[in-house]
Amino acid sequence: MTGTRRSLEEGEDDLARLLTAMPGLALLARTVVGLRPRRGEPGIRDSHVGGPMLWPVDEPWPRCADADHGSGRSVPMVSVAQLYAADVPQIPFPEDTNLVQILWCPTPHALPEPQFQGKHCRVFWRRSGEVVHGPGVQPDPWEHWNEKWDEVPRPCTVHPKLVVEYPWWEELPVGLRMQLKNWEELFDLYYWEVSLTTGWKVGGSKSWASSDMPESLDCPECSAPLVLLLQADSCEDLPLVSENPDTYLCTVTGQHLAWGTEEHALAREPTGCIVDDAAEAGIYVCSADPRHRALYFPQ
Numbered sequence: 001m002t003g004t005r006r007s008l009e010e011g012e013d014d015l016a017r018l019l020t021a022m023p024g025l026a027l028l029a030r031t032v033v034g035l036r037p038r039r040g041e042p043g044i045r046d047s048h049v050g051g052p053m054l055w056p057v058d059e060p061w062p063r064c065a066d067a068d069h070g071s072g073r074s075v076p077m078v079s080v081a082q083l084y085a086a087d088v089p090q091i092p093f094p095e096d097t098n099l100v101q102i103l104w105c106p107t108p109h110a111l112p113e114p115q116f117q118g119k120h121c122r123v124f125w126r127r128s129g130e131v132v133h134g135p136g137v138q139p140d141p142w143e144h145w146n147e148k149w150d151e152v153p154r155p156c157t158v159h160p161k162l163v164v165e166y167p168w169w170e171e172l173p174v175g176l177r178m179q180l181k182n183w184e185e186l187f188d189l190y191y192w193e194v195s196l197t198t199g200w201k202v203g204g205s206k207s208w209a210s211s212d213m214p215e216s217l218d219c220p221e222c223s224a225p226l227v228l229l230l231q232a233d234s235c236e237d238l239p240l241v242s243e244n245p246d247t248y249l250c251t252v253t254g255q256h257l258a259w260g261t262e263e264h265a266l267a268r269e270p271t272g273c274i275v276d277d278a279a280e281a282g283i284y285v286c287s288a289d290p291r292h293r294a295l296y297f298p299q
């Protein structure tokens with residue numbers, strides 16, 4: 001979900017106004033990890049988006065065998081993110097694991113309720129020290145997928161940063177939700193500016209702006225609530241530095257980037273991957289045991 005153009009200071013003012021008008025909100029603040037991917041050449045021992053994975057030599061690379069690809073045919077999934085506990089300790093790693101790897105099939109498929117039009121995804125939890133890496137196992141995605149159309153994230157290094165956010169508005173307690181619904185200006189501030197963190201992130205909530213939020217998000221294996229492991233986003237809102245000319249702050253390098261330049265486009269859309277028609281999507285895992293089957297939800 002893309003907000004309107006705001007500077008860092010305006011963003012802080014917006015939040016202060018909301019917390020004054022709705023003091024109950026303060027208790028719902030939660031800390032998430034903004035991954036801030038930037039185009040690069042990460043290696044198998046790095047946390048990254050879209051890069052080469054530390055993959056066991058004796059484990060076949062996952063494939064998608066959805067009927068959309070043709071009967072009896074399967075296609076290789078692609079690397080979405082690989083994150084080490086040393087870089088993102090906030091991830092709920094199962095005991096004795098320190099590496100999570102997320103893959104998806106770049107093609108959306110018709111999936112059963114509650115995913116509807118979503119993606120097949122796989123999440124692997126590993127103990128990195130025990131992996132004997134197989135250099136040739138991960139396929140080159142461009143031998144199978146189209147650079148222009150398919151949702152294949154380009155290799156990016158990540159720059160994790162803790163960010164405070166607030167729940168998607170439909171997840172708020174009913175009193176606060178009604179207060180927002182009855183006060184349009186507050187609602188717009190909350191919805192567009194304050195509540196959710198844009199860009200790739202770990203934890204928190206994602207937007208359900210274009211699809212109905214499911215009444216309950218439960219693990220298909222044990223019915224425990226699902227939690228957002230990873231948000232994949234088409235772009236990341238950068239804070240506005242000045243309006244004339246339109247210039248934005250790269251929060252990783254501190255550079256000022258003019259709208260329309262290649263540098264600005266690369267900082268705003270670092271993965272070169274348009275997720276779900278310029279929206280974002282979430283990969284959810286079970287809160288009781290993240291090794292249970294992960295689900296992908298589009299916006």
Ligand SMILES: [Zn+2]
Pocket residue numbers: 064065066069075105106107109120
């Ligand atoms: Zn597929």
Ligand SMILES: [Zn+2]
Pocket residue numbers: 219220221222223224286287288289292
């Ligand atoms: Zn479960």
